[in-house]
Structure formats: C-alpha cells, structure tokens
Amino acid sequence: MIAPAGIDRVLFTEDQVNQRIREVAAEINAKYQGRDLKLIAVLKGAVFFLTALARAIEIPLTIDFLAISSFGGGTPGMVRIAKDLDHPIQNEDVLLIEDIVDTGFTTRYLLQNLAGRQPRSLGICTLLDRTVRRIVQVPVDYRCFEIPDRFVVGCGLDYKQHYRNLGYIAVMDPEKS
Ligand code: IMP
Ligand code: MG
Numbered sequence: 001m002i003a004p005a006g007i008d009r010v011l012f013t014e015d016q017v018n019q020r021i022r023e024v025a026a027e028i029n030a031k032y033q034g035r036d037l038k039l040i041a042v043l044k045g046a047v048f049f050l051t052a053l054a055r056a057i058e059i060p061l062t063i064d065f066l067a068i069s070s071f072g073g074g075t076p077g078m079v080r081i082a083k084d085l086d087h088p089i090q091n092e093d094v095l096l097i098e099d100i101v102d103t104g105f106t107t108r109y110l111l112q113n114l115a116g117r118q119p120r121s122l123g124i125c126t127l128l129d130r131t132v133r134r135i136v137q138v139p140v141d142y143r144c145f146e147i148p149d150r151f152v153v154g155c156g157l158d159y160k161q162h163y164r165n166l167g168y169i170a171v172m173d174p175e176k177s
Helices: 014-031 047-056 105-115
Strands: 007-012 037-043 061-070 079-083 093-101 121-129 142-146 169-172
Touching (some): 014 047, 014 121, 014 142, 037 105
Antiparallel strands (some): 061 079
C-alpha cells in the first residue's frame, strides 16, 4: 500500500475498520431486531461509512440523505440544511450516521432538527468520536473508534475534498500534501 502525499501515519487499517464496522452492525442487529430501521447519513463524509455499515446490518432498513452547509463565517454550529431528506421520518426508528463527532455542534443541530419530526426513536452512530474536543454534549449510541486530537482523513473524511476514498483512517499532515 503506497500512502498518498499528505498522509502522516495510518491510525486504523482497512481491515481494522471493516472488522469494527461488523461489530457495531452486530450490536445494531441485536438492538433493532424485529424493527425496520432508517439510516440517515449526512453528505458527503458519512456516505462511505453508511454503505459499509448498511451491508453488515441484517435487519430490514431504508436509507435517506441530507446535506448541510455552514454559514456565519465558520462560527461553530452555524449550519443549515442544504438538501433535506426525501421522506418524512415520523414514527420511524432512525439512526443518524455520522463520519465524526468532534465539537458536537453539527450533530446537536441535526439531532434537534430530526427530533422535531417525531421519529419513534432517534440514535447516533458515528465512525469516529473525538471526545477530547467536545464542546456540546451529544448522546452517541454507537461509535467505531475514539480518536486523538489530530486531523484525520479517509473512509469518507476529507481534507479539501480529497482523501475520502481511502479505505483506512490516517492522520493528515497538511505540510506534506
Ligand atoms: P463538529 O460540528 O465540530 O462536530 O464537526 C463535525 C464535522 O467537521 C464533521 O462532519 C467533518 O465534516 C468535520 N471534521 C471534524 N474533524 C475532522 C477531521 O479530523 N477530518 C475531516 N473532517 C473533520
Ligand atoms: Mg468535511
């Protein structure tokens, strides 16, 4: 495997990521047994995790997407919905699929927005969790990995829109890119 320029070190290999996704999918299978689950992913970062997770989940499920964009000159948490869900989620069991929960502002905004649509249940499942940077508390139900306070790319996470397609999670060094 030849790492592209900009990669400092690999945090989790593709095998480790896939193994961990299968473990989390097994937890979800057990928890939502007998239900029909809706997975909601935020474009674009969470799409890679969503597809891998969805393939490992064995209960009936549907998927939907939303996109957000920030405003307010980069002030944390100042986000709005740029593309809304295609369908209502009222009375559905919903899992919000995130690439990373960092400060928590984005997730909290999404959680409040989705809760207002009266789902039957609403959970959070994230590929990466960086709790050391948390500013607002959000209830993360499923996490694949806790990560240190370094900027990471791969498995959907980008640096200037690149590196999303890496199968592994790596620490990014912008000086090297
Ligand atoms: P939060 O609102 O601070 O939790 O930010 C979450 C969003 O910031 C994520 O959905 C990512 O798009 C982006 N982000 C935060 N940390 C990283 C990182 O290490 N690599 C790539 N994107 C990140
Ligand atoms: Mg991004």
